[in-house]
Amino acid sequence: MDFDKDQASKLLPAQSHIFNQIFSFINSMSLKCAIDLSIPDVIHKYGQPMPLSQLIASLPIHPSKIGSIYRLMRILINSGFFSQQNVTENELEVRYMLTDASTLLLKDHPLSMTPLLHVILDPILMNPWHQFSTWFTNEDPTPFQTENGMTFWDYAIREPRLHHLFNDAMTSDTLLVSSVVIEKCKEVFNGLESLVDVGGGMGTMAKVIAKSFPQLKCIVFDLPHVVAGLQGTENIKYVGGDMFEAIPPADSILLKCVLHNWNDEECLKILKKCKEAITSKGKEGKVIIIDVVIENEKGDSEFDQTKLFYDMEMMALVTGKERNEKDWAKLIYSAGFSNYKTTSVLGFKSLIEVYM
Numbered sequence: 001m002d003f004d005k006d007q008a009s010k011l012l013p014a015q016s017h018i019f020n021q022i023f024s025f026i027n028s029m030s031l032k033c034a035i036d037l038s039i040p041d042v043i044h045k046y047g048q049p050m051p052l053s054q055l056i057a058s059l060p061i062h063p064s065k066i067g068s069i070y071r072l073m074r075i076l077i078n079s080g081f082f083s084q085q086n087v088t089e090n091e092l093e094v095r096y097m098l099t100d101a102s103t104l105l106l107k108d109h110p111l112s113m114t115p116l117l118h119v120i121l122d123p124i125l126m127n128p129w130h131q132f133s134t135w136f137t138n139e140d141p142t143p144f145q146t147e148n149g150m151t152f153w154d155y156a157i158r159e160p161r162l163h164h165l166f167n168d169a170m171t172s173d174t175l176l177v178s179s180v181v182i183e184k185c186k187e188v189f190n191g192l193e194s195l196v197d198v199g200g201g202m203g204t205m206a207k208v209i210a211k212s213f214p215q216l217k218c219i220v221f222d223l224p225h226v227v228a229g230l231q232g233t234e235n236i237k238y239v240g241g242d243m244f245e246a247i248p249p250a251d252s253i254l255l256k257c258v259l260h261n262w263n264d265e266e267c268l269k270i271l272k273k274c275k276e277a278i279t280s281k282g283k284e285g286k287v288i289i290i291d292v293v294i295e296n297e298k299g300d301s302e303f304d305q306t307k308l309f310y311d312m313e314m315m316a317l318v319t320g321k322e323r324n325e326k327d328w329a330k331l332i333y334s335a336g337f338s339n340y341k342t343t344s345v346l347g348f349k350s351l352i353e354v355y356m
Contacts, residue, residue: 271335
């Protein structure tokens with residue numbers, strides 16, 4: 001292909017853009033390094049802006065790597081995970097402070113996102129991306145299956161490490177989401193007497209709901225091996241089963257980050273099982289969905305871009321996808337429900353109330 005050498009300079013922005021995209025993994029891997037070295041916790045424990053020399057002295061690093069910490073912190077400041085106090089005439093070195101993002105990565109923070117980082121950036125979930133282009137040329141349902149010869153769910157059953165990483169990550173995500181749901185969407189649960197948290201895992205969401213609504217009888221419904229041995233309380237009961245077969249009857253069904261794991265046909269089956277489970281309540285029953293609703297496919301904002309990233313993650317690992325408003329409406333009405341209402345107060349996720 002011929003090109004005008006005099007026009008080469010016009011290609012420099014495109015070259016920079018390509019480099020930027022190729023290197024974008026460096027942000028996440030640098031962040032993982034910082035978490036592995038406990039840098040946010042070290043700065044937090046210091047209790048004030050931390051000088052570089054103090055940070056270096058507090059980290060378990062080899063003496064030959066001392067000069068590299070400044071460079072690691074520089075890229076993490078650039079990506080918004082730390083801030084720095086400007087060096088003045090009286091200050092001999094830079095001092096580091098946490099941002100909201102790094103605060104949310106403290107290991108003992110009640111809403112810590114560290115478990116999510118550990119599972120998403122683990123080689124088990126990263127390696128399938130190397131099979132992405134191969135997957136497009138074969139019949140495998142996911143790149144994960146191309147890489148591992150089995151589905152993500154089967155692998156999680158056979159590999160305790162992935163099972164624990166995944167459960168810890170879901171618990172972390174649910175703690176933050178459930179807190180906001182109770183704060184911003186409390187009316188969603190008004191008048192309900194019973195609720196089934198489908199795919200509720202360890203019961204994190206149900207515990208938060210049950211604490212705020214003691215009159216609400218909650219069932220945490222998940223696969224038998226997930227709920228095996230878990231102890232219920234006065235208003236929380238653990239039930240094992242298969243949501244594709246039957247869901248315990250209740251006034252309401254909660255599906256938090258469940259449907260995005262499955263394709264449309266599978267989601268339709270799940271929603272129909274939900275409808276069967278709440279028919280006894282008549283028009284008062286409903287399904288409460290917490291999931292992504294893609295509104296801007298250009299990805300202009302960080303929320304929009306996160307949704308698109310999440311969609312690609314679903315493509316790589318499972319058979320699901322993130323959906324826009326039309327996709328959700330089609331699923332909901334096809335399952336036989338009469339109406340729905342979407343509330344966008346959960347960051348990049350939304351709450352969808354689906355009515356009988």
